[in-house]
Amino acid sequence: MDFSLPPELEEKRKVVRAFALREFADEKKRYYDEHEKFPFEIRKKAMEEGILNYGNYWDLLITIEELFRVDPGLGFSIFAPFFGNENILLLGNDEQKKKYLEPVLRGExxxxxxxxxxxxxxxxxxxxxxxxxxxxxxxxxxxxxxxxxxxxxxxxxxxxxxxxxxxxxxxxxxxxxxxxxxxxxxxxxxxxxxxxxxxxxxxxxxxxxxxxxxxxxxxxxxxxKGFYYAMNFFNISRIYVAAMAIGIAQGALDIIVEKAKKDKAFSSMEGTQFTIAEIATRIEAARLITYKAASFLFQFNPDPVLTSMAKYYAAETGTYATEKALLATGMDGALTSLERMFRDAKINEIWEGSSEIEELTIYRMLMKKLESD
Ligand SMILES: Cc1cc2nc3c(=O)[nH]c(=O)nc-3n(C[C@H](O)[C@H](O)[C@H](O)COP(=O)(O)OP(=O)(O)OC[C@H]3O[C@@H](n4cnc5c(N)ncnc54)[C@H](O)[C@@H]3O)c2cc1C
Known part of the structure; x- marks a missing residue:
């Protein structure tokens, strides 16, 4: 068993992080959030630079994490124009794919x-x-x-x-x-x-x-068969939502760690140390479940229990991390990206199946499996 990512994915992580740090400047993050506008020009740049690679699912997962780590709202706007394309990929005939899928994948x-x-x-x-x-x-x-x-x-x-x-x-x-x-x-x-x-x-x-x-x-x-197709789609999209939430949690950790590096009084407090340790541990756990669920999905053998666990736990981790980081950094946090990230993180507990729905799925499927064992 090998828990390390292949070097090309680690490399892609760096490329996406550099793109997000360059393109998601603070004033842009604030502008698009405050004006509730879709950032067409940032998406165009992302397409020109080949940031999203729909031909490689692991690449996509890592990319989502890194985009959301810097700004969830802008990160989502780069990813969202493809939302639902898997339905055409899996169910479409050649003509439907040519007419409706290919132009989406080309960014047109x-x-x-x-x-x-x-x-x-x-x-x-x-x-x-x-x-x-x-x-x-x-x-x-x-x-x-x-x-x-x-x-x-x-x-x-x-x-x-x-x-x-x-x-x-x-x-x-x-x-x-x-x-x-x-x-x-x-x-x-x-x-x-x-x-x-x-x-x-x-x-x-x-x-x-x-x-x-x-x-x-x-x-x-x-x-x-539309209901079954939709459920099948959620088995895919929930993995990506989990990656979004992990990215947000990582972004919150980055902010608190950055403050700890600069502020000795802050880093010497036990409360700060506990918060950093707790957030880092939960991110690690969320990432492990998500990557495990993704490995089944990407081999066309999804495990809906693991997928729901990943979405449920990662979404809660995103909220937990942003809330704890906000509390720990006080006014500094409230005036930085954390305030926005906290609001963004909460959405992951609602869409693509709320946390309660994920828990119900986990319970029902687990019981079914245990009863038949
Ligand atoms: C920003 C955003 C973007 C979205 N984009 C899309 C999109 O592109 N396409 C799309 O189709 N939808 C989209 N949605 C909708 C999203 O998927 C729904 O909000 C979600 O499915 C929850 O439905 P609801 O809001 O009607 O809440 P409800 O289903 O009314 O749930 C309200 C509360 O009741 C709980 N609840 C409901 N049923 C049960 C139950 N049986 N047992 C226990 N608790 C229960 C829920 O967990 C939740 O806490 C989006 C939502 C948001 C916020």
Whole structure:
């Protein structure tokens, strides 16, 4: 068993860190957070410099960590334009990949993944948006989606909606389908949401579908399997959310360590030493679970229990680290990036499955496994 990363990944870590330290200047971090604007020009630079490598999953994981370590809001905005692309990669046919995946990977189009609705957040089976099948095989989409990342800037969204009736209370997750919707199509409208707690440099919106005609060619995978496809996607995305949270925790540790290096009175306090030791230990634990879960996923053999453990524990570690670092550094911390990182960290406990949902998944799957052993 070898716990060290290959040299090329360690090298990539340095390249991404140098990019983030250069491009995420303090005034930019503050500007995009305060104005809740998407940083198009920083994303463009990241694409030009080949910062995101979607062809190598480990490379992507390390890159996310290093971007979020310097600034979660700006880091997310570089990564988010690809959000949901795995659905097209895994389910799309050649034409769909050529038309909708390749331009996203080249950085020419922005995409999003629309699952959440005003009445269906954690409860994905509660989705009410409807895809009504027409005699020619196309669909008419009606409904609304909430908290959609890139909602107002995306060119296309992968949308999960109900394509048939709810068979029974136990089978609420049946009869959902996944389709690709272009946001320029008639009937698609968006409302940008302002004032969210964290990740403010990212775009979040309500998306409304009013009699949107979706050609049959835009169905992803098989009709009726949308719920299972979405769960499969979350098994992938939760690993990346865990990496985001580890990056944030590492960034908080960097700030407190930097202060300890400069301020002898601060570093000589036992409280400071305990805080640094505790945060560093939790980061190590979160990274180990995440890398273990990632190693199963990247070999196409995901372990949903480990994945949920990674997302749950890393997200809590991000919040823990930023909160403890804020407490330890006092006014200094409140006036630095820590204040923003604390707000950003909390979001990781909500999206892609809240901490409670991860705990329920861990419990249920663990019990199932133990009962069958
Ligand atoms: C910044 C941001 C960006 C987002 N981007 C996207 C996006 O691009 N696409 C998308 O589809 N969604 C997106 N979301 C939505 C996100 O995935 C949901 O917020 C999340 O799934 C939780 O749903 P909810 O907010 O409706 O909360 P709810 O589901 O209403 O949950 C509220 C609380 O109740 C708890 N809870 C719910 N059910 C249970 C249960 N059975 N047992 C115990 N506790 C429970 C939850 O843990 C939580 O604490 C985004 C959210 C945010 C904040």
């Amino acid at each position: 189009r922005i995409m999003g993944f629309a699952v959440t609705e005003p009445v269906a957040g954690s409860d994905v089976a509660g989705i009410a948006s409807k895809l009504d099948k027409q005699p020619d095989g196309s669909y008419i989409l009606n409904g609304s989606k909430m908290f959609i990342t890139n909602g107002t800037i995306a060119d296309q969204l992968v949308v999960v909606a109900r394509s048939g009736p709810v068979p029974s209370e136990q089978k609420r997750h049946h009869n959902m389908s996944m389709v690709i919707v272009e946001t320029k199509w008639p009937g698609v409208s968006t409302n940008k949401l302002y004032g969210k707690m964290g990740m403010r440099a990212s775009d979040t919106a309500e998306v409304i579908f009013d009699n949107v005609k979706v050609p049959k060619e835009n169905l992803l995978g098989e009709e009726g």
